[in-house]
Amino acid sequence: MTQTQPSARLQDVLRQHAEQAYAHELSALHAQDHRPRPPQWKLSPQAVLTYLLGGSLEDGTVITPKYIGDRRLMEIAVATLATDRALLLIGVPGTAKSWVSEHLAAAISGDSTLLIQGTAGTSEESVRYGWNYARLLSEGPSPAALVESPVLRAMREGKIARMEELTRVQSDVQDTLITILSEKTLPVPELGSEVQAVRGFNLIATANNRDKGVNELSSALKRRFNTVVLPVPDSxxxxxxxxxxxxxxxxxxxxxxxxxxxxxxxxxxxxxxxxxxxxxxxxxxxxxxxxxxxxxxxxxxxxxxxxxxxxxxxxxxxxxxxxxxxxxxxxxxxxxxxxxxxxxxxxxxxxxxxxxxxxxxxxxxxxx
Incomplete structure (x- = not known):
C-alpha cells in the first residue's frame, strides 16, 4: 500500500515537474541512449535534443516535442551546457524561456527544482548560502548551521541550477555569480573553507528583453554566459x-x-x-x-x-x-x-x- 501512495499523491499535484511529467520519455531515452555523455549527465547531448524537439525511438516510444522552433538554437543551448560556460536564455515574455530551462535541467540532471526566482528583493543569500540562526547562535558557524542555496546544492551534486529573470536581480547580487561561474568555487569565509563545483555543474539563467535597463548585466558577468535569443514562433x-x-x-x-x-x-x-x-x-x-x-x-x-x-x-x-x-x-x-x-x-x-x-x-x- 505504501508503494502506491507516492504515485497517487503525484497525480494530484496541480503541476508536476518536468522530470515527473515526462518520466516515461526520459526513462526510454536513457535506456536506448548509448552515445557518450558529459560527466554527471543523465543523457547524451543528442538524446537531450531529441527530448526537447521530439521524435520516435527504436522501440516505438514517441517523444513529444517540448520546443517548436529553430533546431540550431537548441543545439547551441545543449552544447553550451556541456562546456564550462553558463547559458543565458533571452527573449520577449512568453517565448518559452522558463519552459526550455526546466526541460534542459530535467533531461541533463534529472532534477529541475534547483531554482532561484529572481526579483528586486532577491538577496545574496539566495544565490550563495544562508544560516540556520538558531544553530548559529547556539553553536557558532558550522557546516551544520549552513543553509545551502540551490546554486550551492547544484555545485555539490554536479547538477544544473536555474535562475529566472536575472535582470530583475540587483546588480550587486548578480555579481555574486562571477566567482561561481569563472572559478567554479564558492568561498565560505565564515568557515574558512570553500565549495568546489563537481563536474556536471552549470547554470541556466533567463532574462526578459523588455527588462533591458532594469538591472543590466555587468560586462564581467556577460562574459560568463553564452547567450541564446529565443524568438517568437516564426509562423x-x-x-x-x-x-x-x-x-x-x-x-x-x-x-x-x-x-x-x-x-x-x-x-x-x-x-x-x-x-x-x-x-x-x-x-x-x-x-x-x-x-x-x-x-x-x-x-x-x-x-x-x-x-x-x-x-x-x-x-x-x-x-x-x-x-x-x-x-x-x-x-x-x-x-x-x-x-x-x-x-x-x-x-x-x-x-x-x-x-x-x-x-x-x-x-x-x-x-x-
Whole structure:
C-alpha cells in the first residue's frame, strides 16, 4: 500500500515537474541512449535534443516535442551546457524561456527544482548560502548551521541550477555569480573553507528583453554566459501548434470537461495576438497600433484554456466565440484607455471586415 501512495499523491499535484511529467520519455531515452555523455549527465547531448524537439525511438516510444522552433538554437543551448560556460536564455515574455530551462535541467540532471526566482528583493543569500540562526547562535558557524542555496546544492551534486529573470536581480547580487561561474568555487569565509563545483555543474539563467535597463548585466558577468535569443514562433502554424498542444496538456491536467477546441477558434485567437503584436495584419496590407501588453504565446494558451473552462461549466461544452471573447479582451486591454482605443480600432478596421469572423466580432463587441 505504501508503494502506491507516492504515485497517487503525484497525480494530484496541480503541476508536476518536468522530470515527473515526462518520466516515461526520459526513462526510454536513457535506456536506448548509448552515445557518450558529459560527466554527471543523465543523457547524451543528442538524446537531450531529441527530448526537447521530439521524435520516435527504436522501440516505438514517441517523444513529444517540448520546443517548436529553430533546431540550431537548441543545439547551441545543449552544447553550451556541456562546456564550462553558463547559458543565458533571452527573449520577449512568453517565448518559452522558463519552459526550455526546466526541460534542459530535467533531461541533463534529472532534477529541475534547483531554482532561484529572481526579483528586486532577491538577496545574496539566495544565490550563495544562508544560516540556520538558531544553530548559529547556539553553536557558532558550522557546516551544520549552513543553509545551502540551490546554486550551492547544484555545485555539490554536479547538477544544473536555474535562475529566472536575472535582470530583475540587483546588480550587486548578480555579481555574486562571477566567482561561481569563472572559478567554479564558492568561498565560505565564515568557515574558512570553500565549495568546489563537481563536474556536471552549470547554470541556466533567463532574462526578459523588455527588462533591458532594469538591472543590466555587468560586462564581467556577460562574459560568463553564452547567450541564446529565443524568438517568437516564426509562423502562424507553428504558434497554433504550440497553443493546441499546451492547451490539451493543461485541460487534461485540470480535468476540464470540455471538448478539445476547434482548430479554427485557436487559429483566430493566435491570429489576433500575432497581428496586434506585430502591428500589421497577416497579409501585410493594414498597419495597426499595438497594445501595451506582450500578447505572448503563453497568454494565448491562457485565453483558450479559460474559454474552455467557460464552455465546460457555463456553456454547451464546445469552445465558441462567446467563450473566447471575454478572455481575449482581458488579455489585450491591460490599460483601459490606451489599449481600449487600440482594441476597438482593430475590431472595426480588421475583424468586422472578415466574413468568417462575424460571430467573433459580435461576441467581442458585446464584451467590449
Amino acid at each position: 502562424l502554424d507553428d504558434e497554433v501548434s504550440i497553443v493546441v498542444r499546451r492547451v490539451g496538456q493543461l485541460a487534461a491536467s485540470l480535468e476540464i470537461p470540455a471538448a478539445p477546441p476547434a482548430l479554427d477558434e485557436v487559429r483566430r485567437i493566435v491570429t489576433v495576438f500575432r497581428e496586434l503584436r506585430a502591428g500589421v495584419t497577416e497579409d501585410g496590407r493594414t498597419k495597426l497600433k499595438s497594445p501595451s501588453g506582450s500578447l505572448s504565446t503563453a497568454e494565448a494558451i491562457s485565453v483558450v484554456n479559460q474559454g474552455l473552462a467557460l464552455a465546460a461549466h457555463f456553456g454547451n461544452g464546445e469552445l465558441g466565440a462567446h467563450d473566447t471573447a471575454a478572455s481575449l479582451v482581458g488579455a489585450v486591454v491591460k490599460d483601459p484607455v490606451q489599449d481600449g482605443v487600440v482594441w476597438r480600432e482593430y475590431l472595426e478596421t480588421v475583424v468586422k471586415k472578415r466574413d468568417d469572423w462575424k460571430a467573433f466580432y459580435k461576441a467581442c463587441r458585446a464584451v467590449s
